Amino acid sequence: MTDTATTAAGRTPLVALTDVAKSYGNVRALHGVSLDVHAGEITCVLGDNGAGKSTLIKIIAGLHPHDAGTYTVEGEEVRHASPREALDRGIATVYQDLAVVPLMPVWRNFFLGSEPTRGRGPLRRLDTATMRATTRDALLRMGIDLRDVDQPIGTLSGGERQCVAIARAVHFGAKVLVLDEPTAALGVKQSGVVLKYVAAARDAGLGVVLITHNPHHAYLVGDRFVLLKRGAMSGSHLKKDITLDELTREMAGGSELDELTHELSRTPAAPEAAAAAEPETTA
Amino acid sequence: MTDTATTAAGRTPLVALTDVAKSYGNVRALHGVSLDVHAGEITCVLGDNGAGKSTLIKIIAGLHPHDAGTYTVEGEEVRHASPREALDRGIATVYQDLAVVPLMPVWRNFFLGSEPTRGRGPLRRLDTATMRATTRDALLRMGIDLRDVDQPIGTLSGGERQCVAIARAVHFGAKVLVLDEPTAALGVKQSGVVLKYVAAARDAGLGVVLITHNPHHAYLVGDRFVLLKRGAMSGSHLKKDITLDELTREMAGGSELDELTHELSRTPAAPEAAAAAEPETTA
Amino acid sequence: SSTGGKRAEDRAKQLAANGSAVNTPHWTFAMVTHSGAGDTFWDIVQSGAKQAAAKDNIKFLYSNSDQGDQQAQLVQAAIDQHVDGLIVTLAKPDAMKDAVARAEKAGIPVITINSGSEDSKKFGALTHIGQDETVAGNAVGEELDKRHKQHALCILHEQGNVGHEQRCAGAKATFSGRMDSLYVNGTNMPDVQSAIQAKLQSDKSIDSVVTLGAPFAATAAKARQQAGSSAEIDTFDLNAQVATELKDGTIGFAVDQQPYLQGYEAIDLLWLYRYNGDTLGGGKPVLTGPQIVTKDDADALLSYTKRGTR
Amino acid sequence: MSVLTRPAAAGDERLAPRSLTRRMLGRPELGAVVGAAAVFVFFSVVADSFLQASSLGTVLYASSTIGIMAVPVALLMIGGEFDLSAGVMVTSSALISSMFSYQMTANTWVGVGVSLVATLALGAFNGIMLVRTKLPSFIITLGTFLMLTGLNLGLTKLISGTVSTKSIADMQGFPAARDLFASHWTIGSVDLQVTILWWIGLVAVATWVLLRTRAGNWIFAAGGNADAARAVGVPVARTKVGLYMAVAFCAWISGQHLLFSFDVVQSGEGVGNEFLYIIAAVIGGCLMTGGYGSAIGSAVGAFIFGMTSKGIVYAQWNPDWFKFFLGAMLLLATLLNVWVRRRAEASE
Amino acid sequence: MSVLTRPAAAGDERLAPRSLTRRMLGRPELGAVVGAAAVFVFFSVVADSFLQASSLGTVLYASSTIGIMAVPVALLMIGGEFDLSAGVMVTSSALISSMFSYQMTANTWVGVGVSLVATLALGAFNGIMLVRTKLPSFIITLGTFLMLTGLNLGLTKLISGTVSTKSIADMQGFPAARDLFASHWTIGSVDLQVTILWWIGLVAVATWVLLRTRAGNWIFAAGGNADAARAVGVPVARTKVGLYMAVAFCAWISGQHLLFSFDVVQSGEGVGNEFLYIIAAVIGGCLMTGGYGSAIGSAVGAFIFGMTSKGIVYAQWNPDWFKFFLGAMLLLATLLNVWVRRRAEASE
Ligand SMILES: Nc1ncnc2c1ncn2[C@@H]1O[C@H](COP(=O)(O)OP(=O)(O)OP(=O)(O)O)[C@@H](O)[C@H]1O
Ligand SMILES: Nc1ncnc2c1ncn2[C@@H]1O[C@H](COP(=O)(O)OP(=O)(O)OP(=O)(O)O)[C@@H](O)[C@H]1O
């Protein structure tokens, strides 16, 4: 189960978690989870709902401290007291619940916590022109043509908000990019763009952690796959060791899936779906 | 564009929107949109991020009034002043932002607004035992095995919360079930279950409105497809008139997609994805 | 200040430490008033009481609340502590009726001070020491007449305070000119100033301003200057600032009811009652005022006010 | 938030076992109860007369007069709103009752009834203004607070000529009404006021409503996430109006107690008491932001406040420092409460 | 929330055109400005003496004494917190300054400096307690409020022997300090207090900080969604401590004004003023729940409050009804503000 360290043994991983555990009060959300993130590689974390993926992300991002195990960044053991520290180490995160401030304009949200300034001393001020322009451009590149970057982010559609969060992380991610279900709320086009970004980040030498429920997405870009089940690791594979079908089956919990597919394909009103059901249902 | 009424002309649709428009302040979110929902049919609303899908849902659910056009339920023109009225007409909705009260226990959220009671007069009280049991069972059927239905819903994972919202709508939906991106946060197994539910609801004679970004999901269960683009209708098709590939292409905005696929398939680290890229990227 | 309040207090404490002037038991007397927190007037009452307590070998307890029901609860708390004597104010007589009756039932002698001279006897108190607010008000009205004032303004720094209403009403009753009221927010000096200023600006015929507490007289003087009015400032009660301004002529007159005396005498009379069964006043209230003080008295008063006993 | 904490599904490996004591300590009220116990023990030690039976009666009475109002104020805060007019509304209610009976020479019960209707109307006004204008409740009830303060004084002076009402002690129905609202009886050597019964009754009813009725569910939802509640069909507006009327109802009870226990009402009173009610609710664990809290918590909060403010008197500390001690004790009690809860949560 | 409202991308068909006036009316402060204008016009009509130049000076002075504190209080509310100790802290600051100078027979400037340090420490105490204990700010600052009230009285009596300080008017440095904090000068026939300058200066600085600096961004974020802000690296705790220290700083300014303008400080003052500051901020459009508001809004709010409370005096209405009129006017002004804004938004 903990065979993650076998590859690329010579390099120190950018981020390495070993036997990490985390409880919320008396709820054990995570235990005995290990994970390596290497530069220029995409590590996919896969698992059922409630498996503990977001919890893992939050530990990496410095939002929650881990209860047990070790967390090293470039070989050095750390214990982030706040997300600020993780950011300063070059780890940028897209959270599943997005972490935006609804009443603030889009451009202020984009740069929140890392605002660029102009001038010196008491005249040091936000570089609002750059901030607005950068925000607009970053979103446009993702296929989101905002009417007005001054509108409160709370008035954006779910997918638009998701894109802002992703664009922000991509913009500030220096060494490690952590993405929690980035494509969940996105349209076909935007999903494509995000995957392209992820690939580009990898090519630029960043380490990427990607969480997704879509095995197609995961298999397309991932280099290694960590599977979580009910808070524990249930598998860790390199891309070369597994096929898309096997991955899909593992994500869906094995034999249970067959039964379900079977059931759904019998529904009378969608006869033409029967043949296609196996891969598509799970897409 | 407004050729929706051509099929099943004899029956009055359960819900029919004609030339509906909606603005938020000076933002025109929706204009000239028409849509029919028939009993025993699934109507899919598809479109880019920010196209106005959720706005359409909110009008149907009675959360926002429409600014122009007509909205009829079983032939009778309505103007819902509150979601309560829509619920009373048998229209149950899953909102994209889920509409849960974070600090309340799961079971109270499940029944919020439609609590079952026992006893009479001053002794009339919540039937808490039934409420807890029903909640647990409904979630178990979706593959979510909650530790404790008494935990605040805010402590559930994103997907678990999504499942509560869906289970709730399915439980209370009497005539029309409206689902805004129900599978977005869900795992492979749970997505399958939800699609099964949607199909079951249709088979039971309900009208279903399903919003999704996943053309596979849409094509698998949908009977008619309404495409939105930047607040306006850009197409309306019956299943028999369109193939999965055409649908995918329309959702992604036509020619732009080809370019993108091309680009992504060139990324060096994912050579084996090149062939598979076309459908999967967009899945 | 050669006769500073601190030194006087120290002397009093020393006296107490040395064994007091008397050798009666170490009785506990409690005083419960309707004062708000940090009121100058009641501070002087306390000083007087403490001085007498030190002399008479008394343990003195003080508590206060400006809400009637709260004050009643405080009296009850004093009864619970089995004090040997009780001093209460009857600004809100009806609220205090039951509480005073319970004290009597518990065998605790009660003396009323300051307000409530009409009810004191009825409630079964030994005696009443102080000055009726209405009587004090009457004195102000008469003095204003004497000074040929036509149009006076009464500044109430606490809305709904019974004592304040009685002072103004009393003045209005004997004053032959016109008298207006003005409510100000007593815990906000700038507001007091600007409100008086506004009133003086809006009605130029006002020729005298009567404040109900000493600290507000100086502020009224400031407001008068800002508003360019020539109205005379008069006040109830004394403090060092008022004494100085009386001397300067900034303030016309002040009505003193000798709060020090009210506190001192109340303790002393309770002691006398416990020690010797003595009472004072022969069933009538013992009046401590009103005394009109003007520029002529200012010099003598200055040193007393500075040490906080007048 | 619920009375029955069902044991978790047996044997789920994702749940660490937790002892009953720990589970109890995790409940919000019990945290506050620890604070209350600490304050009690503290004053029992430092103040000789605190432990007497008669002192207990005094402390309970002081707590009950705050507690009666703290119950609906806590409910309102759970529902996500404030009521700054709660303090003066008590006085208004007493004034209406007294002046109506006196001026009409009517049976006091008529005055009491008229006062009930009028006070409920005031509550409804607050609620309806709130849901109609969608202004923050702070502004709306501040407006009502100021207007009622002015009306109390202005109308009383207009009608009675002075700032307090005339005595109605000799009017028909007075003794019976006094029995209901302001009687007291002696058990052993403890003198107990009837307000304590009202208080206990209100806490019980409010707890039942909160945890066992649909309305209770709606209150939590309206405060926890009003948009979501509305989206799933909760009548949020009606719930809020109802809550304001509950505050008005309790203001009526308190007002009648004021009237029948002192017979005469001062028109300027009640100002500032609204904060005591809010303080009691917050000490008892209500969130300022709504959606969380309990009626029992508000009672514990009122009791802590009552014990502290009277305990300082029993301890015979320097009255100049009264407020200082009060503030320090309240802060310490709340800190203790939080500390206990954290410890209970941290150790799985 | 931003000064420059960029024109929307030209020709986006999803945007209805909107005239400049409408866009202006949509801004929160301008809504309040309409309310202020209405109040102004109203009193100009009903009160003869309201329009005099000298009256303007009085109204501005009254507004400025509230406004100086309303600025940091508004910032704090945008940052999602309350400060109930703001009112008494002003008095504390004045007392410290006065008593230090007097007791040490030091130059008044030394007292002023000591007071600054001590007051900032009080603010830091509030902030640090808040972020450390994670208790609601209502409880923490209520504790500080009560403790300061007690300390003000207790210490003043201990040191001065009475409930007010001794005069320091004859001490070194007094005239210069008075010039800075409490001078006034005459332009035409209007007598203007220096507090008005302080007020304008503070509003300008606060507006700059809110809209043009990183700290401003953090304040909005800390109040709008503290968890999200923390997640993206905003130092939420430091921001909040800073805000409490800003309140303390302005309390120091107000306190020095109090001292140098009245020379003697009453230890019981300031109680209740914290609500005036909150009222001004809320009338000016700050959300009670945080994340939204402006410094200019707080100034307009203070001005509305100042105009109303003084306007009623100028209008010579029956003083018994003062509070009633005050409440009604404030409610009407706020309603007008909301109505105007809704109209502006509704018509695309
Ligand atoms: N603050 C919390 N308090 C208590 N339990 C929590 C808390 N946060 C998460 N949990 C529990 O921990 C488990 C793991 O949650 P997590 O959010 O990590 O799941 P996930 O794998 O991200 O699921 P999803 O795919 O649905 O997002 C869930 O069962 C959830 O109920
Ligand atoms: N309350 C609001 N105020 C102003 N604009 C809004 C508001 N709600 C939505 N909009 C705008 O209306 C447009 C349509 O939003 P909607 O949420 O309907 O999109 P959607 O199709 O559901 O997108 P997604 O797939 O991303 O969820 C968006 O561009 C959004 O910015």
Ligand SMILES: [Mg+2]
């Ligand atoms: Mg998750």
Ligand SMILES: [Mg+2]
């Ligand atoms: Mg949407």
